[in-house]
Amino acid sequence: MLIENMNITDENVQAISLLLPQLQVLGLKDCPRLTNQGLEYIVANSSIKHLSQLHIINCPSIHSGIFSVDNLIMASSIYDLYIESCGPVSPIDIHRLCNQSINHHLQHVRLVNYHDLKSTIMSTFDCTPKSTTVFSLNKMTINSLAHSDDPQLCATPSE
DSSP, rough: OOSSSSOOOOOHHHHHHOOOOTTTTEESSTTTTHHHHHHHHHHHHHTTOOOOEEEESSOOOOGGGGGHHHHGGGGGOOEEEEEOSSSSSHHHHHHHHHHTTTTTOOOEEESSSGGGGGSSSGGGGEEEEEEEEEEOOOOHHHHHHHHHHHHHOOOOOOO
């Protein structure tokens, strides 16, 4: 399902999430009113068990905190995650996503236009070190990141 150039709200997503138990691919593009709360209705919905691809592009109110939710059902099924030009992305949140997905299917994480990640500990896990705009993780680097005990990744977000 692709939702593009719409002023969809969190409440709209909550309403349609009940109708999507077989959802496998979700693309969100240019949805300025959609926030993490709305996306949580999808990624933490116990009836949506087959979401394998999630692409989020230019949705400024969605940030990496979505991967910190306690009940991240998506972590067991997601195969491919692509985020481009959305809200802030924290290395700690990406570490948490990798931890939650480690024994599941996550194969690719691609973050586009997050230049600041290249100057953090995350750069040691990046599969695209020569790119200035793309930060990528593959299965091997997801595994390495999940097992990292680097204090910069294991700290709480308030620190």
